[in-house]
Amino acid sequence: MNDSQKKSLIEQGQAGKVRHSRATGSAATGALTAVWLMLQGVLVSAPALTQTTKAQEPLSYSGLLEKIEEGQVNKIELDTARGVAQVYLKERNSTPQEVALFADDRNNQPLIEAARANNVDLDAQPTADGSAATWLLTHALLAFLLIGGLLMVLRRSGNASGQAMSFGKSRARFMMEAKTGVMFDDVAGIEEAKEELQEVVTFLKKPEKFTAVGAKIPKGVLLVGPPGTGKTLLAKAIAGEAGVPFFSISGSEFVEMFVGVGASRVRDLFKKAKENAPCIIFIDEIDAVGRQRGTGIGGGNDEREQTLNQLLTEMDGFEGNAGIIIIAATNRPDVLDSALLRPGRFDRQVMVDLPSYQGRLGILKVHARNKKLAPEISLEAIARRTPGFSGADLANMLNEAAILTARRRKEALTPLEIDDAIDRVTIGLKLNPLMDSKKKRLIAYHEIGHALLMTLLPNTDPLDKVTIIPRSGGIGGFAKPVPSEDSDFGLESRSRILDNIKIYLGGRASEEEVFGHDEVTQGATGDIQAVADYARRMVTRYGMSELGPLALERSGGEIFLGRDLMGQSVEYSNEMAVKIDHQVRTIVFTCYEEARRLIRENRIAVDRLVELLLEQETIEGDQFRQVVAEYTSSAEQQLVGQKI
Ligand code: ADP
Ligand code: MG
Ligand code: ZN
Numbered sequence: 001m002n003d004s005q006k007k008s009l010i011e012q013g014q015a016g017k018v019r020h021s022r023a024t025g026s027a028a029t030g031a032l033t034a035v036w037l038m039l040q041g042v043l044v045s046a047p048a049l050t051q052t053t054k055a056q057e058p059l060s061y062s063g064l065l066e067k068i069e070e071g072q073v074n075k076i077e078l079d080t081a082r083g084v085a086q087v088y089l090k091e092r093n094s095t096p097q098e099v100a101l102f103a104d105d106r107n108n109q110p111l112i113e114a115a116r117a118n119n120v121d122l123d124a125q126p127t128a129d130g131s132a133a134t135w136l137l138t139h140a141l142l143a144f145l146l147i148g149g150l151l152m153v154l155r156r157s158g159n160a161s162g163q164a165m166s167f168g169k170s171r172a173r174f175m176m177e178a179k180t181g182v183m184f185d186d187v188a189g190i191e192e193a194k195e196e197l198q199e200v201v202t203f204l205k206k207p208e209k210f211t212a213v214g215a216k217i218p219k220g221v222l223l224v225g226p227p228g229t230g231k232t233l234l235a236k237a238i239a240g241e242a243g244v245p246f247f248s249i250s251g252s253e254f255v256e257m258f259v260g261v262g263a264s265r266v267r268d269l270f271k272k273a274k275e276n277a278p279c280i281i282f283i284d285e286i287d288a289v290g291r292q293r294g295t296g297i298g299g300g301n302d303e304r305e306q307t308l309n310q311l312l313t314e315m316d317g318f319e320g321n322a323g324i325i326i327i328a329a330t331n332r333p334d335v336l337d338s339a340l341l342r343p344g345r346f347d348r349q350v351m352v353d354l355p356s357y358q359g360r361l362g363i364l365k366v367h368a369r370n371k372k373l374a375p376e377i378s379l380e381a382i383a384r385r386t387p388g389f390s391g392a393d394l395a396n397m398l399n400e401a402a403i404l405t406a407r408r409r410k411e412a413l414t415p416l417e418i419d420d421a422i423d424r425v426t427i428g429l430k431l432n433p434l435m436d437s438k439k440k441r442l443i444a445y446h447e448i449g450h451a452l453l454m455t456l457l458p459n460t461d462p463l464d465k466v467t468i469i470p471r472s473g474g475i476g477g478f479a480k481p482v483p484s485e486d487s488d489f490g491l492e493s494r495s496r497i498l499d500n501i502k503i504y505l506g507g508r509a510s511e512e513e514v515f516g517h518d519e520v521t522q523g524a525t526g527d528i529q530a531v532a533d534y535a536r537r538m539v540t541r542y543g544m545s546e547l548g549p550l551a552l553e554r555s556g557g558e559i560f561l562g563r564d565l566m567g568q569s570v571e572y573s574n575e576m577a578v579k580i581d582h583q584v585r586t587i588v589f590t591c592y593e594e595a596r597r598l599i600r601e602n603r604i605a606v607d608r609l610v611e612l613l614l615e616q617e618t619i620e621g622d623q624f625r626q627v628v629a630e631y632t633s634s635a636e637q638q639l640v641g642q643k644i
Contacts, residue, residue, distance in 0.1 A: 059087060061111070064099045068114045075121035078112075080105070174249035174269045176276070180236040187230055187237050188366045189359025189391060193350045197221070197238055200325055204242035204278045207323065219315060220326040220345050222286070224333045225352030228392030231329040232284060234352065238327065239280040247273050247281045251288030254307045262289070262307030270314040270324075278323030286328040290336045308337060315345050354390055357383050363391045367398045372405075372412040382418055387483050389425075397425045427478060428471035433617055442511060443468050443476040444610045446523060449510025449599055450479035450503055451619070452606060455628050456598055457499040463625070467618040476523060482621065494544045497534060501591045502598075504531045509595035510606065535587040536580075545583040552580065605631035 059067070064087055067073050077086040077096070083103060086096040101108050115122050184194055203210065203217045210217050223231040232248075239246035249269060254262040273281050283289075289307050318324060328346055330336065340346050355363055360383040368379060386394065398413075401421035405413045424430070434440040451466035461481035468477035492500075508524040536553075543549030552572050572580070599606060605628055612627065613619055619627075 059097045059099050061099055061101070065111060065114055068111075068118050068120055071118060073115070073118075073120045075123065076111075076115055077123040078108075080124070085111070174247055174253075174265070174272070176272065177236075177239070177246040177248075179243075180240040180246045182233060182236040182240040184237050184241055186366055187233050188362030189355035190230055190234070190352050191359075193223070193234060193352050196348075196350050197234060200238050200327075201241045204238075204244055204280075204323065204325060207278075217325075218348050219318075219324070220328065221348045221350060222333065222336075222341070222346040223327060223329045223350050223352050224331070225329075226331050226354060226390060228390035229352045229354060230391045231352050232282070233391070235280060235282045235327045235329070238325075239282075242278070242280075244323075245276050245279040247276075247279060249281075249283060251283055251285040251290065254289045254304075254311075260303075260306065262303055263310035266307060266310040266314055270317070273324050274318065274322065278325075281324060281326045283326065283328040285330065286340070287330045287332040287335050290328075290330070290340045292335060292337045308340075312339055312345065354388065355394075357387075360386055360389060360394060363394045364398065367395045371398060371402050374412040374414045377413060377415055377418065381415075382422075385422065385483055393425060397421045400424050423471075427480075428473045428475055431470040431472060433469050434476075436614070439476075440468065440614065441610070442515065442519075442521060443523065444613045445510045445514050445606070446507040446521075447477045447479050448606055448609045448613060449506035449508075449595070451506075451624060452510075452602060452609070452628065453499075453503045453506035453595055453598060454479060454481055455625055456602070456632075457502060459493070459495040459499040460503060463621040465618055465620050466613065466624065468613055469617050494538070494542075497538060497542075497544070498587070498591060501531050501534050501587065502595045504528075504534075505588075505592045505595045506599070509592060510599050513596055513599045513603070514606075531588055531591075532584070535584045538587060539580050539583045545587070547576075547579060547583055552576065602628075602632060 064073070064085070067087075067089065072090055073087060074090045075088040077088075078101070079086065080101070083101045085099045085101055087099055088096050101111075112122065114120075184198075187194060200218075200221060207217060223234060225231055235248075236246055247269060249265070254265055269281065273279050289304055289311065291304070291308075315326065326346070333349065341349075361379055364379045364383055386397070389397070397418075398421070401413050401417040404417045404420055408417070410417070420430075434443070447466050447468060451463050454460050454463045461484045464480050464482040466477070466479035470476050471478070504527045507527050508520060511520045511524070538544040539547060540550075540552035541554075543551070554571075608631060609619070609624065609627055
């Protein structure tokens with residue numbers, strides 16, 4: 001910037017020389033130099049302008065005409081605004097002279113004609129004075145801005161310690177809702193949790209009731225459960241029922257790049273909350289700050305620990321009857337620092353689990369309130385079909401169905417939209433069907449393989465539908481069962497698990513039977529992974545192999561970075577490892593043989609079903625079973641379901 005400023009100064013014309021020489025005299029450096037340079041320019045330029053012209057012998061108008069005729073003039077610049085001509089003479093090395101012009105333009109005609117006749121360069125020039133004035137103005141402004149900026153920087157660094165606090169404060173990201181508008185009625189399917197939290201509402205509404213008998217009101221409640229089960233909703237409902245403000249912040253927002261910011265946010269949050277008591281403070285994802293201290297890869301996280309310490313301090317810093325109740329949510333209670341769970345802090349834990357059938361029905365009723373349902377829709381049927389759905393999944397699914405209904409210009413949601421919405425939520429967005437190709441055919445055989453086993457094997461849920469309409473996420477097609485009540489509890493028998501493994505292997509089995517060993521594709525990767533998981537768990541956790549009921553591995557093999565990173569969940573010798581591998585392999589190979597045998601023996605039905613699938617792209621369960629019944633004799637059915 002310094003250089004370019006200098007350059008622009010030099011190029012400014014007559015007064016440039018003077019300014020330049022004075023400017024280089026100043027000894028300051030850096031940004032200050034620039035300011036100085038310009039300031040001096042400002043001061044010097046005004047007198048300099050007038051001096052340059054005065055120093056020379058004035059040239060008259062007639063004198064100029066003479067010089068033109070004599071050929072001594074190199075160039076003339078007409079400045080009509082100021083009524084002067086800048087004359088550059090050849091002998092004087094282009095140092096210009098000013099000649100006054102006539103006020104009336106017509107009277108200057110002779111000069112122009114003479115110049116033309118003698119081949120003198122004629123130029124119209126913008127007002128030298130005017131340009132100097134604007135130049136002064138812009139540069140003075142720039143200078144002041146720069147000085148202002150410098151002063152601000154100086155002042156800032158002057159009291160940096162005070163600055164850090166308001167820095168954090170200005171970016172505080174907690175939210176306050178005076179009224180959440182959510183009531184317990186809006187929360188369904190988690191009745192036990194609701195009951196437990198009913199008490200919290202009473203703490204907030206009538207604290208006297210408890211303090212009168214000397215009871216200390218708990219400060220913190222920890223909601224524990226998988227995502228989407230309604231933890232946030234529940235916390236809001238408590239605030240709504242008690243009619244108190246709701247402060248919320250996410251644990252991840254506490255953890256910032258700058259050390260100290262998180263802690264200052266905690267302070268701000270509690271300060272605001274105390275001003276607004278009684279109220280609820282909701283800390284979402286508390287595991288983000290509340291992890292066990294002093295663990296994790298690469299040592300502790302100072303910032304996080306400071307934040308957590310601040311949180312603990314704040315929680316200790318007010319009396320139980322201050323009217324503030326802190327509700328925190330997490331799905332990882334196991335990684336939380338034990339100090340957080342001590343009495344006087346989050347000593348109450350409330351489980352918020354995935355809803356059961358009754359729960360799902362309740363949630364569906366809540367979210368169907370504001371939707372138009374066709375009379376043939378049964379919420380019971382939907383609840384039965386959606387084991388494993390969280391409250392958020394159900395709400396999302398009903399909303400998708402409503403969107404589809406609007407898109408199809410229907411009056412009310414029908415079972416068709418519900419169906420499509422369930423697929424959309426569970427499997428993915430529908431994509432355009434594939435063109436007829438070898439790939440499409442292979443996918444059809446693969447999916448028919450799954451669907452056929454689902455239909456033939458005895459210990460399975462019946463086929464709902466099989467389709468080769470691709471879905472987002474690289475899904476070429478799928479065969480899916482009607483979920484049964486059994487899957488609700490996750491209580492699976494050995495025979496059900498074995499049949500399940502065979503169904504998973506059915507896709508690859510069909511590929512191999514039909515296209516041969518060399519043509520199988522990696523489209524079965526997911527299936528094979530699932531099979532490996534199932535078979536291994538049968539052996540090492542469920543005690544369902546010849547090794548007997550030995551717990552050889554623990555559930556939840558995930559690695560928690562917060563705690564026991566190298567968590568050993570393996571509890572057997574090397575010899576046992578070999579035996580386990582052998583058992584797993586036996587299960588998988590036997591199931592695969594069985595799957596291939598069923599495909600082979602029903603090849604005619606398989607071919608017919610593939611043609612049908614290629615034609616229709618989707619086969620519903622009933623139609624599928626009908627076709628299978630036509631092609632399979634009762635004798636063959638007898639062989640099905642042999643024990644291994
Ligand atoms: P979490 O905080 O447990 O992850 P949320 O409370 O954010 O879950 O739930 C997201 C949305 O899902 C809610 O706004 C609500 O619409 C719906 N939802 C979840 N659980 C329930 C429930 N038990 N009853 C009614 N709606 C629910
Ligand atoms: Mg939430
Ligand atoms: Zn498959």
